[in-house]
Amino acid sequence: VKITIHDVAKQAGVSIKTVSRVLNSEPHVKEAVRTRVQAVIQALDYRPNAFARSLSSSRSYVIGFFSDAPAWSFYQSQLQREALVHCKSKGYHLIVEPVEMSDPEWAKAIESSHSRLAFEGAILAPPSSDALPLIELLERLRIPVVRISPGLYEARSGLVQIDEAGAAAEMTRHIIDLGHTEVAFIGGPASHIAASRRRAGFVGAMERAGLVLREDFILEGDFTFASGSRLGDQLLGGKQRPTAIFAANDDMALGVASAANRSRLSIPKDLSISGFDDTPNSRSCWPTMTTVRQPIADIAREAADIITSAQYRDDTSDPQYRRNLTCEMVLRDSTAPRT
């Protein structure tokens, strides 16, 4: 007993075209008629067939979520889930499209998906947001793109990003306010733009406070626990060790904490540590980690909002489609006044 637009039309005593107009909130429908049709739709629990709709309108209502994250992190998962929910609430389907840039056929795979699904838009999650070949492919296929926290080609599409430098500066300021003067920073790979922005925020805050920036206290990790662990050993093994270490992400901060354990340093009495990301681990470790929380749900919502906006298609360069969100400091037990 499948119910179609004809059933609704008959019930409401109008033509199917009028029902279609109501369905798509088109103008030129008398208010009384619109109400009546809507009532019938409700009563019959009618839901339009997406395939028929797509076929005739050549619209798909499909948004692609492109991601080539090798190991899916909490951040990635949340982003995806939130984007999914927000797209859905706007009447779109979010389809996850893994990108395997290591596969020489990756572009073919995407083109093939596109020819079937007809993506109306694409959300690029990091690190795909900086994958130029992907961006170019999507441009060629005329698929509007919105990128999340890109580090490069900022003018190239709508984007949603956070104030990395500001957040890092705020965290640094917090550490300085606790009385620390020997503060070390473990950053990310030089190629990672968010990482260098965080470093810039750190450096700026230190300079504004008039503190000395020791070269051997600014290290470069690779965002893994292992690198935090190794660089932590290095920092804490020297004769002049910092009293606070700010790592550019939580995994590295946890690595530093393990190094502190090995050195029999107690956190936060002997050493303050802070991270960035607010991963579940940062909350469940011991002591709990002071960190920076990205507004992941907001980021996903903004991205979904932009990509589902018809306006955005017309003018992707409108500055209203470059959105900046601010982070929130999460003060926990791994930072304390210098003793």
Add this chain to the structure above:
Amino acid sequence: VKITIHDVAKQAGVSIKTVSRVLNSEPHVKEAVRTRVQAVIQALDYRPNAFARSLSSSRSYVIGFFSDAPAWSFYQSQLQREALVHCKSKGYHLIVEPVEMSDPEWAKAIESSHSRLAFEGAILAPPSSDALPLIELLERLRIPVVRISPGLYEARSGLVQIDEAGAAAEMTRHIIDLGHTEVAFIGGPASHIAASRRRAGFVGAMERAGLVLREDFILEGDFTFASGSRLGDQLLGGKQRPTAIFAANDDMALGVASAANRSRLSIPKDLSISGFDDTPNSRSCWPTMTTVRQPIADIAREAADIITSAQYRDDTSDPQYRRNLTCEMVLRDSTAPRT
């Protein structure tokens, strides 16, 4: 310049129906014709329009991945990604469908999705695999279901599971072989069937080895780092402490490790620890964690294989659709001979 089935038909000098037959690998096409048509398809880079196909065949080629995991874990993410890839390779689209059982309208939301997307099958990831209301809803909507590692209602659908008890027994045996006799076990919530199977595996192996099972050495956690940490403190704080602790998942094992750190016990010299799951953290922590690896990719592949099989629809009770996979021990640095 959109190319359709008519273009192919014209080029190949056949009717569109013949092209359709080739497309769907139907019988009754002369081999020579089939080859010729396929060549034209290749040459023209023709790809059928999925919406037209779905509309006329009332088939959607859509599989739903149902999951209500609150915080998406590595396991969930991998499962999803692998299922996606395997469904794709079979010509299906995998659409992630979050289930919010806390929302009173959750069933409506799924029905609504279904009426638009027309799921041809559903993969239920844990813990959704045991959500009876969800299973019943899907049955009512006539959507074939395959469940991953369910703990309940095993006869109710096709399923893919691992040998939890066997894996736990094997790990226990490994610990015993290292010379440990005072071995503690931290399990999961009693309601979690996989957890109780792991416990059964532990108990069985201990008994077979003729070792004493101390009641206060068999604890119940909740799969979180925090519970592992707390129960670790409890086990290590007593005067008679175990020399090895087997936690039913990695997060708890890591919690135990933090407890050991606090007690100034060195791992694995003073205490051997092992986990279950092979999460990224178990590899990156220090010392690296001995654990059990689930064949996630295989699980996802089997699930995708079952749900995309036309046969399965006809007879979901065929035993070939209950699949059991074995796990692999991952020996790392957190376990060592008793000293």
Add this chain to the structure above:
DNA sequence: ATGAAAGCGCTAACAA
């Protein structure tokens, strides 16, 4: 403001 008719690109049912 509303409706009739003609597709969208494909598959199903039937015919040849």
Add this chain to the structure above:
DNA sequence: TTGTTAGCGCTTTCAT
């Protein structure tokens, strides 16, 4: 073995 015709359920175009 192959082709013809009639839809699938909706939106579009063009009348009215």
